[in-house]
Amino acid sequence: MPCDRIDPLVTPFIDGALPEPDRRSVEDHLRVCPPCHSRVAAEREVHELIRARVPLLNKAEAPDTLHAKCWELARLKPQSSDAAAGTQAAALPRRLAPYALAASLVLVVGGAFVYQATDKSARVLAAELTADHVKCFAMNRAFGMHAGTAAVESSMASSFGWPAHLPADPGKADLELVGSRQCLYGEGEIAHIMYRHQGRPVSLFMLPNAARKEELIEVLGHEAKIWCVGGRTFVLVAREPRLEVERMATFVQASLR
Numbered sequence: 001m002p003c004d005r006i007d008p009l010v011t012p013f014i015d016g017a018l019p020e021p022d023r024r025s026v027e028d029h030l031r032v033c034p035p036c037h038s039r040v041a042a043e044r045e046v047h048e049l050i051r052a053r054v055p056l057l058n059k060a061e062a063p064d065t066l067h068a069k070c071w072e073l074a075r076l077k078p079q080s081s082d083a084a085a086g087t088q089a090a091a092l093p094r095r096l097a098p099y100a101l102a103a104s105l106v107l108v109v110g111g112a113f114v115y116q117a118t119d120k121s122a123r124v125l126a127a128e129l130t131a132d133h134v135k136c137f138a139m140n141r142a143f144g145m146h147a148g149t150a151a152v153e154s155s156m157a158s159s160f161g162w163p164a165h166l167p168a169d170p171g172k173a174d175l176e177l178v179g180s181r182q183c184l185y186g187e188g189e190i191a192h193i194m195y196r197h198q199g200r201p202v203s204l205f206m207l208p209n210a211a212r213k214e215e216l217i218e219v220l221g222h223e224a225k226i227w228c229v230g231g232r233t234f235v236l237v238a239r240e241p242r243l244e245v246e247r248m249a250t251f252v253q254a255s256l257r
Contacts, residue, residue, distance in 0.1 A: 001029045006036050014044050035141075045134075045220065126217045126224035126235065132183045133203040133222065133237045136192055140178060147179035152193060155180050160191055160208055162232070165255050173251040174198050197238065197248060204252060207233040216242060225249040229256070 006029060012018045013026045030037045147155075149166050156164040159182055170177055178194040183205070191206040210233040215226045223245040225236045234256065236249045 001025045003029075003033065003036055006040075010040055010043055014040065122212060122215050122226055123217055123219060125212070126219045126226070126237070129203070129205050129235050130220045130222045130224060130237050132192060132205070133201065136181050136183065136194060136203070137201040140194060145179055147177075149177060152177065152180040156191055156193075156206075159189075160206070162191065162206065162208065164191075164193075164206075166193070167252060167255040170195065173248055175202065175248065175251075197240065197244075200239065202236065202238040202240070202248060204256075205235040205237070206256075207235070216246065218242075227253065229253070 006026065009018060009022055009026050013023060018026065030040060149168075153164050153166060156162045166177065167173070167175070174197055176196045178196055180194060181192040183190050183192045188208075190208070193204040193206070195202040195204065209231060211228050211231065212226050212233045214228070217224045217226065222237050222239045223242055225245050225248075227234050227249065234253075236245060236252060238245050238248065240248070
């Protein structure tokens, strides 16, 4: 089954509503196609999150900070001075859009219940940042954006007044720098530095003027390592084994401050 035929089958597949032959065809395709497998996994997380939050969704009124983040999502577009890159992004296959939407829904649905509690619960903070992790990598995958060390360090200095010193040789920890973004959370703007570890997404968040105790939290199928240095809180998020997340965090801590 080619990838473009997966689109109309994803939702009924996740809902368990596909006829048996179609279900087997989708499963066979997902075994050999990592991008489609990742997309279905993200949409399944959205499905499960929405089902779990239905009672609260019917009662909760989204806070102003969530409205602001929704506007941020609505304004998302390729950030590139290269006209060719913009043209390429505009011509993306339509099948990528549902994946990015699914990641955004994780953010919005999860955000409705975490924005006003991030200052009280490390687990809630980790859940919100994990949602950002999923959303930002979905957008990066769609637009193919990339930035080097110098560009990321310059962005961190200009946006946050943070003279970040990224690892000079991330390859020693099997890390590859992807780029950076400014994200919103319950207390304001935070820095989001994006890596890949052996091809898998890894996010490093920096929360300015925040102090959290050191913890390692499992949330939404990911591990979030939290630590604080010099009045800044750092959170490393990855869908990796705990020991591997600890190892990556230790490597990053040796350079960042």
